Amino acid sequence: MPWLDGIRLHLADEVFPVWHAVQLETGDPDAPIPFWAFAWGGGLALGRYLRDHPDVVAGRRVFDLASGSGLCAIVAMDVGAVSASASDIDPFAIAAIRLNARANGHRVGVVARDVLDEPPPDADVILAGDCWYEEPLARRALPWLQRARDAGLEVVIGDPGRDHLPVTDLVEIATYDARTTSHLEDLRRTQARIFRLR
Ligand SMILES: C[S@@+](CC[C@H](N)C(=O)[O-])C[C@H]1O[C@@H](n2cnc3c(N)ncnc32)[C@H](O)[C@@H]1O
Secondary structure, eight states, X not given: OOTTTTOOOOOOSOHHHHHHHHHHHHXXXXXXXXXXXXXXXXXXXXXXXXXXOGGGTTTSXXXXXXXXXXXXXXXXXXXXXXXXEEEOSOHXXXXXXXXXXXXXXOOOEEEOSOOXXXXXXXXXXXXXXXXXXXXXXXXXXXXXXXXXXHTTOEEEEEESOOTTOOXXXXXXXXXXXXXXXXXXXXXXEEXXXXXXXX
């Protein structure tokens, strides 16, 4: 990927053919957008942040919430995490994470369920890339991340300026001029920011 040199992801150029294929495969006309087929602004910026600050994950166990393509977990492994688990509720994302991890020569564990009503994961660091893009996930992500932080986990968030982002509960620690891989976002350059919990 140009933005993250050396990282290889299976990504789509256009959303609609992949989305249509998912609808046909599942027989579900309301199947979710194939988020896993793109690298989103929040995840891209978070990946870049980990490249710039490998100490955040090096030698530590990482949990990537709402991983999509697996991008953040893969970059974490690339810069020295001892293990990474990637969670997503979309079974196609789980397949994509496995494929993408393999394409980069990394082992990434997958958590194919919604963990937001569970206790914090057995990890040292949680990465949350672009988790505030729609209300249902946005509403539940922050309380879960706060519980994890209170239990001693470090939380790092990447976001490209989503409306649902609870900025008053966050502290900005870096800004990147990211370029998304999604035509849904017109391949626009976004000011993506990195946060910790306040
Ligand atoms: C905008 S994508 C971000 C993907 C990736 N983190 C990135 O930045 O490129 C959001 C992802 O959240 C996943 N998702 C939505 N609700 C979820 C939940 N409750 N638990 C885990 N993943 C969820 C979607 O399936 C989708 O893959």
